[in-house]
Amino acid sequence: MLGSVAIFSSGYSERTLNVIRHIISDFSRKGIRLFVYDKTGDYVKHVPGGQAEAFSDPSGLTVRPDLVLSVGGDGTFLETMILVKHLHVPVAGINTGRLGFLANIYEEEICHSLDMLYNLDFDVVERSLLVVTEPSGKFGGYDPTALNEITVQKAGLSMITITLFNNDVYINTYRSDGLIISTATGSTAYNLSAGGPILPPDNNSIIITPISAHNLTVRPIVLPGTACLKLIIEGRTSEYIATCDYRVERFPYSQQMMVKQSPEKLKTVMLRGRDFYSTLRDKLMWGADKRN
Secondary structure, eight states: OOOEEEEEOOOOOHHHHHHHHHHHHHHHHTTOEEEEEOSSSOGGGTSOTTSSEEESOGGGOSSOOSEEEEEESHHHHHHHHHHHGGGOOOEEEEEOSSSOSSSOEEGGGHHHHHHHHHTTOEEEEEEEEEEEEESOSOSTTSOOEESSEEEEEESSSSOEEEEEEETTEEEEEEEESEEEEEOSGGGGTHHHHTTOOOOOTTOOOEEEEEESOSSTTOOOEEEOTTOEEEEEEEOSSSEEEEEETTEEEEEETTOOEEEEEEEEEEEEEEETTOOHHHHHHHHTTTTOOTTO
């Protein structure tokens, strides 16, 4: 049984707050110790008195929780990952956003899902992470770790040129609007929109997908998780854009980028009775066309 749970959210919508109130009410009755992330002090105004402890820094938690709940959409889940990955505890996402590949617990099934979480009726899926090793110390002051993808993109109208190496072995030179370096988890995110392949979340591979490549024969490629990538970027403007999940930075072309798989992994929750492929069928509406 669960003993303690930490709840994270980045939104203040009434829909999200109602779900948080429901979680607190349900888990409090079960005797679970609850912590609510409250960086600004606003959430405590909406939480029933005495049923949850507010905290603003995960490193300041008095006990390590057995489970982390991310309430919101996939963007909230990505923010939660940055805050709690050092805790090495499973993270479950409750979807009050839109599509919800990461936040895969449905709001309308919250009562049954909370019972399953309480009874530990779930499997833990370990997901690989990417990290930018050069330049270091960027992306908003957080460690530059990505659960979905790291991208390099043009900052102006003109295409950029990206020369890619793996462990100092030349792969290709891309003339394109940018390049996506994706984990298996991120394969259903930006990578999918750009025509990249879908991988199951426990796969350790790294996907390289060009964004609107000038040469139509250039296609995505899947590399092993041991890849150590070096990117040299050139263009007509003074800088390029780099993203690390939802965080954005601008760099001069003189700054090359190094990316590899992080030694850390993120533990995520998959309720029993569900799997990655059922999520694909649901979210991508596979089989919805009954003519086939």
